[in-house]
Amino acid sequence: MKQLLVSLAFLFICRSADAAHVAQWRGEVALKKSGETSWTRLTAADVPLAAGDELRTSRASTAEIVTDDGSKIKLAPVSSFKMVTENKDSVSLGLYFGRVRSWVKKFSKKFEVRTPSAVCAVRGTDFMVQADADGSTSVEVYEGSVLAGDASGNSGLVRQGQRADITRGGGFTGPRDNPDEPSDMDSTLGSARLEARREIYSEISKEAVLARAQEEIQSAEFQTRKVATDAFGYRVRMEEYTIRPADNQFKYVVLNTRDDRFDFGKILFTFNTALPADLSLATANMLSSPGSVAPQWQLTDMNSVMSNTEDKVTEDASGGRMDFNSSLSDPRYELVFGNYSFYAAGPAEAGLNGGLGKWFWTKTDYNVSRNVAASFTWLGQPTAIGIVTSNPAGDDVFYSITRNTYADGSWIGAQDFVLFDDGTILHTGDFARGLGGGETQDQITDRLNFERVYNSSLFGGRSIDVMYSAKLLKDVGLLRF
Numbered sequence: 001m002k003q004l005l006v007s008l009a010f011l012f013i014c015r016s017a018d019a020a021h022v023a024q025w026r027g028e029v030a031l032k033k034s035g036e037t038s039w040t041r042l043t044a045a046d047v048p049l050a051a052g053d054e055l056r057t058s059r060a061s062t063a064e065i066v067t068d069d070g071s072k073i074k075l076a077p078v079s080s081f082k083m084v085t086e087n088k089d090s091v092s093l094g095l096y097f098g099r100v101r102s103w104v105k106k107f108s109k110k111f112e113v114r115t116p117s118a119v120c121a122v123r124g125t126d127f128m129v130q131a132d133a134d135g136s137t138s139v140e141v142y143e144g145s146v147l148a149g150d151a152s153g154n155s156g157l158v159r160q161g162q163r164a165d166i167t168r169g170g171g172f173t174g175p176r177d178n179p180d181e182p183s184d185m186d187s188t189l190g191s192a193r194l195e196a197r198r199e200i201y202s203e204i205s206k207e208a209v210l211a212r213a214q215e216e217i218q219s220a221e222f223q224t225r226k227v228a229t230d231a232f233g234y235r236v237r238m239e240e241y242t243i244r245p246a247d248n249q250f251k252y253v254v255l256n257t258r259d260d261r262f263d264f265g266k267i268l269f270t271f272n273t274a275l276p277a278d279l280s281l282a283t284a285n286m287l288s289s290p291g292s293v294a295p296q297w298q299l300t301d302m303n304s305v306m307s308n309t310e311d312k313v314t315e316d317a318s319g320g321r322m323d324f325n326s327s328l329s330d331p332r333y334e335l336v337f338g339n340y341s342f343y344a345a346g347p348a349e350a351g352l353n354g355g356l357g358k359w360f361w362t363k364t365d366y367n368v369s370r371n372v373a374a375s376f377t378w379l380g381q382p383t384a385i386g387i388v389t390s391n392p393a394g395d396d397v398f399y400s401i402t403r404n405t406y407a408d409g410s411w412i413g414a415q416d417f418v419l420f421d422d423g424t425i426l427h428t429g430d431f432a433r434g435l436g437g438g439e440t441q442d443q444i445t446d447r448l449n450f451e452r453v454y455n456s457s458l459f460g461g462r463s464i465d466v467m468y469s470a471k472l473l474k475d476v477g478l479l480r481f
Contacts, residue, residue, distance in 0.1 A: 020067045020086050022047040027061025027077070037347045049083045054351060056080035056202070057098070062185060067091055071111065072103045076185040078198060080354070084114065096354030097198060101128040101185050104144075116354055118166040120148045127158075128183060131354070135318060135339070137166040142182045148172075197268065197303050200251075201314055201355040204307045206262045213255060216243045221250075221279070224472045229423030230465070231399070231415075231451055234258050238449075240472045247274040252476065254468040263308045265466045270301035280477030288369040289322060289333040298322045299335055306452070306466050311459040313412075314343045314356045323367070340366040340373075344412050346458040358458065360404070360412065379406045398426040412456040420447050445479075446471045 022029075022045060030039040034052025042063075049055070055063055057079050065073040067086065075081060079098020085091065090110040093100065104111045104125050112121040113129045118137035120129055125144030131137055139148045140163045148164050149155030154172035158164045164174030203212060217223065220241035230236050237257040244250050248271045256263040275282050275297065282297035289295040302317040319338025325331065345357025352358055363373035386405035393399045398418035405411040418426040426448065434444040448470040455463050473479035 020049040020065050020073075020083060020091070022049065022055070023064050023066045023072075025061070025063040028058040029061055029063045029075075030056050030058075032056075032351070037350065049086065051083055051086050054080065054082045056198075067109075069105050069109055071105045074101045074185045076100065076183075080198065080202075082351070095129055095131045097131045099128060099130045099183070099185060101183065102126070106144075115166075118148055118150055120146050122146045126182070128185075135167075135316075139164045139166075140178050140180065140182075198355070200266050200268050200303045200305050201312075204305070204309055204312055204350075206309045209255070209262075209264050209309070213239075213241075213253060216253070217241050219243055222472055222475045224469055224475075226421070226469065228421040228449055228467065228469075230258075230467050231417045231419055231423065231425065231453075233423060236467050238467060238469060240469060242279075242472070242476055244275065246270075248272070250275065250279060250476075252472075252478075254466060254472075256465070256467055261308060261465075263306070263464060263466045265304070265306040265468065267302065267304040269299060270303075272298045272300050283477035285333075286478075287335045290331070291333075292324070292331045294322050294324070294333050302337075306454065306464050308462060308464045311346050311454075311456070311462055311464055312344070312350070312357060313454050313456075313464060314345075316341050316343070316356055317366075334370065335368045337363070337366045337368060339364055340368075344454070344456050344458055346456070346460055346462075349458055358410070360406065360410075378404075379408060379410075393425065396428040398428075410457045412454065412458075415451075415453040417451040419449055419451060421449065442474075445474055 022042065024045050025042055029042045031042055031047065032039045032054040034050060049065060055075060057063055057075050057077050059077055061077050063075045065075070071091070073093065076099040079100065080096040081100055082094040082096070084094045088109065093113045095113055095115045100113060102111065102113065104122055110121070112119060115129060115131040115137040116135050118139070120127070120139055122144065125146055126142040127146050128140045129137065139146055139158050141158045141160055143160055145160065146158045147155060148158050148166065150166045150172050156164055156172060156175050158175040161178060162175040163178035164172065166172055199212065203209060220243055223241040225239050227235055227237050235258065239255045240253065242250055242252050245268070249268060251266060251268045254265045271282060273296070285295045286299050298321060300320040302315070302320070304315045306313045317337045317340040321336055322333035323336045324333050339362060341362040342360050343353060343357035344360060345352065349358040359379070361376065361378045363376050365374035388403045390401050391397065391399065392401060400416050401413065403411060403413035420426065431444055435441065449467050450470065451465070451467040453463055453465045470479055
């Protein structure tokens with residue numbers, strides 16, 4: 001009996017000295033341990049968390065974490081965070097997206113929450129941090145105070161009953177009175193938008209992509225299937241479809257199956273208002289709209305991924321608006337994104353920047369239709385180390401190569417092809433010959449495909465190779481002649 005009591009006492013002492021742990025959860029919560037690449041769904045409570053571990057929640061799912069000093073953290077639905085640091089002196093959380101509410105014990109260790117755009121440091125506070133899909137951050141304080149700051153060094157003390165907002169790239173608004181009551185964190189804020197964005201950047205395994213496609217394809221608005229030959233002579237089974245995740249969104253998905261590999265691409269388009277039944281009414285003038293009247297439907301966000309299920313390339317655009325060009329001879333509104341960023345990742349970089357990967361470049365105030373950016377940043381520098389472009393088969397052949405090399409030695413290259421179903425690369429005279437031979441423009445276009453191949457120093461010798469049809473893009477209204 002004495003030995004049993006000693007053993008129980010020892011277990012109690014060890015348990016009370018544990019680091020952070022998941023005390024309880026509901027719904028679907030996944031854990032990725034530090035140094036691992038796969039996620040595991042939680043099946044039991046009281047799961048220990050160490051520095052580097054990551055948690056994410058699905059819809060109608062929450063997780064509560066308790067640290068060794070008794071502080072509590074609640075992760076809301078459709079949220080993802082990383083336990084960056086957890087030791088006897090400090091706790092640091094990285095919130096990729098979603099919301100987290102923290103009840104920090106008074107006189108406890110140093111406690112902070114970091115998002116892609118902000119740092120919030122506290123002692124003895126009840127507060128909530130929200131990381132939005134556009135990279136901005138909101139802070140609400142319910143008790144105590146929070147020192148919040150952005151990446152540019154702007155900061156402010158947010159007190160009880162106040163809130164502050166931090167935009168991506170720098171910009172601090174507040175503190176100001178907060179009329180909202182504290183949230184119970186059981187519901188998702190902006191759930192459709194956050195869930196769609198999370199899925200675009202986080203679900204890259206073949207199993208997850210095919211499971212999502214099987215679910216979505218039942219409600220597909222446009223859909224095509226065909227077998228074609230790629231630029232390297234391999235047969236590709238292509239499946240493409242579009243769906244509407246929300247009334248102001250549509251998503252395009254392409255799946256490529258070859259004998260020895262699976263690649264895919266996804267693009268999520270978000271507009272300022274609900275889309276019309278005829279999608280082409282919105283997409284026709286999405287990049288450039290002639291006239292002096294702004295178009296009704298304006299693209300505000302664009303999120304995309306291309307992947308081979310191990311590596312990925314992602315693009316994240318936000319703050320979209322239509323700006324008038326003030327031209328007298330050709331008046332028109334043109335799409336400008338406030339922020340357009342490009343990322344790439346092998347398995348080692350997959351969790352960086354909220355699942356986007358390693359950041360390579362950003363264009364701010366980017367005029368998409370004229371390919372002009374007010375500011376261009378490459379890995380934090382104004383220029384890339386080396387940019388190489390070429391047309392290996394000549395200027396009359398639709399085959400080009402681009403390669404960028406960056407200050408840290410990393411690089412990424414892209415090969416682009418426009419080719420027919422039989423693998424023949426398009427030449428500038430092919431349309432004229434086809435039309436002269438009795439084909440219609442639609443018949444020629446429907447035999448065409450686009451292929452993009454990415455290689456990178458991050459990919460370990462692998463490539464991403466996605467081919468997609470001109471026909472589906474034409475049906476949706478994204479490709480016009």
